[in-house]
């Protein structure tokens with residue numbers, strides 16, 4: 001099964017993501033299934049997660065899994081409609097064991113369908129395609145309802161995975177097309193026994209589709225964000241490929257891959273190639289493997305960064321300025337503000353602001369406290385060198401890399417981890433590690449110790465009417481925690497804590513306020529009185545280190 005779809009090599013190295021898989025199971029396989037939106041930066045492992053989920057449940061006779069990558073089929077509405085249906089039939093008849101070619105074209109598709117009823121269901125589409133003037137809306141309605149037809153015909157539940165979902169928007173460029181999302185939504189409301197799992201890497205576009213109150217798909221999906229690997233998850237993968245490595249060297253792989261499984265796999269494979277050349281595993285070897293993967297034109301990370309850089313810039317407008325901004329942010333030793341960037345580029349602030357916003361929208365930069373940082377520290381490292389003409393050999397010697405190695409720690413900052421560590425996502429990752437550890441209560445503003453509960457579910461909460469948002473709503477065996485994260489320079493006061501209490505008390509029995517700059521004296525007293533947990537940046541750092549230590553003891 002899945003022979004063609006999910007390579008054996010990939011199946012063997014699949015690691016981590018236990019929590020995300022269990023969330024998918026909860027949502028997609030429950031008696032009352034919920035549609036799911038999987039989001040995450042490029043190459044973070046969204047598609048592989050879907051493949052693994054399908055593999056684990058392929059034997060379930062009550063379900064038909066259909067996977068469609070919309071990037072591959074969004075050329076014209078006609079082509080889209082036919083291939084969309086073709087993929088449904090491919091998955092139903094082959095379960096991913098054959099090449100899909102014959103299912104994606106006419107007339108070969110017709111010959112692949114032994115069941116008359118399904119062949120008949122294809123008729124309205126083929127008839128429409130034969131017309132000189134095609135009704136494109138009709139075509140799309142037909143193709144979106146096909147999952148329902150399949151469910152009815154088989155008596156089974158159909159789970160449709162739509163990868164790179166944001167590409168659907170490409171179809172709206174064509175004449176006579178009503179809003180395609182509206183069509184999708186109306187069919188989705190009508191069909192029975194079909195559940196959708198959509199996924200996409202262009203986060204801003206996916207958010208416009210699922211989070212914008214004007215979108216027909218607003219609030220239709222339960223969100224599963226895919227985050228960088230934790231150290232634990234990285235370790236699981238590292239040990240599969242380098243079984244006898246010590247904990248410290250394992251940490252280096254985690255560090256240089258920035259928790260990105262794709263980078264991790266490439267750095268590991270390069271290290272194994274070096275080891276095959278009779279080299280000995282050491283800090284220096286891992287550094288050389290990282291540098292050559294990123295800076296040698298033969299390296300796969302190098303190729304990927306080249307691709308990412310060019311497609312991102314193609315997607316955006318204003319190529320030249322964007323490029324200069326990216327170069328300046330990458331090469332400057334410290335992070336920069338908008339006015340510093342304007343000065344460096346000798347431009348006025350207005351266009352710099354617009355271009356910085358663009359770079360944030362395409363997911364390359366993020367802003368924190370008015371300073372701009374790369375979301376991906378490996379890409380930053382690549383830009384800093386390669387855009388300035390530096391390249392290295394595929395298997396460089398240590399002596400050839402002396403100056404690059406000397407600069408490595410300064411140039412390669414784990415920007416996303418160091419700076420973004422305390423954002424909601426990283427706090428969520430931290431909370432995933434809670435498992436009954438006893439901690440100093442002072443880290444939570446308490447007078448006595450605290451036992452950290454294990455959470456069965458962690459999510460960002462937005463009420464149906466979109467009015468109440470809770471940064472993290474976490475479920476334990478006995479209750480819920482509502483967590484508010486404020487990353488501002490000013491200490492939080494009583495008002496802010498009261499606000500959390502008011503919005504969270506109908507939903508949760510424990511409130512936790514995390515504030516970078518800590519709390520006013522009154523707020524601290526108020527929190528203690530009301531039994532609200534409070535933590536500052538410093539508390540979070542100590543908590544993070546303690547959790548790390550408790551995990552390392554596990555190894």
Ligand SMILES: Nc1ncnc2c1ncn2[C@@H]1O[C@H](COP(=O)(O)OP(=O)(O)OP(=O)(O)O)[C@@H](O)[C@H]1O
Pocket residue numbers: 010013014015016017040041042043044045046047048049200201237261262263265
């Ligand atoms: N759970 C995992 N275990 C092991 N390797 C993984 C895992 N997830 C991802 N990888 C590695 O990272 C690569 C990229 O993953 P994948 O294609 O799933 O990412 P993606 O988020 O779908 O990327 P894109 O945004 O480009 O579609 C995989 O080919 C694999 O080598």
Ligand SMILES: [Mg+2]
Pocket residue numbers: 046047048163
């Ligand atoms: Mg993908």
